[in-house]
């Protein structure tokens with residue numbers, strides 16, 4: 041029931057959002073989703089670095105320094121007693137009568153809340169299904185902004201077609217999923233789209249690439265096509281809430297033998313050890 045509004049811990053029922061908030065009328069804002077394991081924030085530095093990059097890319101001035109935002113988030117976790125869950129943090133360009141140019145003198149609005157969320161253990165062991173869709177987004181997908189309508193529409197189409205998620209491609213080149221990054225495995229080599237302007241630079245993606253390196257699993261940050269995907273031995277998504285998620289079916293056809301593969305399992309296990317290390321810290 042507690043959340044952060046501006047820089048204070050307040051009761052959720054006391055928060056009033058203005059109809060003039062630019063996040064509300066323009067989607068003019070940015071956000072982060074942090075993973076919490078055993079009451080501790082996972083990879084906080086990487087999330088705050090990305091928040092700063094997104095703020096720069098959208099010319100939004102962060103209202104507080106990231107160290108003090110992190111301290112507030114930790115207070116919130118304590119107050120709410122969240123052990124395994126997520127924190128949603130959002131900053132909008134503030135309140136002003138509706139007009140496109142940046143308003144003079146408007147203060148950014150920061151809000152954050154946390155919630156308990158179990159790890160998706162069952163889906164991680166079984167795997168999920170996906171459909172492929174045209175990536176119709178703009179050319180700054182590296183910025184984590186509130187404009188998620190393409191993501192919402194893609195996820196909804198996946199659900200309506202009986203699948204769990206959507207894999208996007210631009211003219212046949214696979215980019216990412218609607219709320220995660222995607223990696224394929226062929227002949228023991230992991231491939232994933234390079235971290236440029238066409239994908240979100242996932243924190244989980246970076247962790248998994250680091251783990252792959254440590255395990256001496258060869259990785260190529262090179263885009264792959266839908267045809268290559270069709271011949272993949274393994275496929276998995278990476279994301280803050282889905283961790284390392286096997287994708288065992290695409291467009292109604294099995295990936296490899298239709299089971300989570302050995303490289304995916306190995307990376308899942310290594311990710312598990314990262315979480316265990318965080319718990320011990």
Ligand code: PMP
Pocket residue numbers: 191216217218219220221239240241242243244245278279280281
């Ligand atoms: N791509 C998109 C489009 C996303 O929304 C997300 C966030 N869920 C990701 C990738 C994965 O990023 P992260 O590992 O930082 O959660």
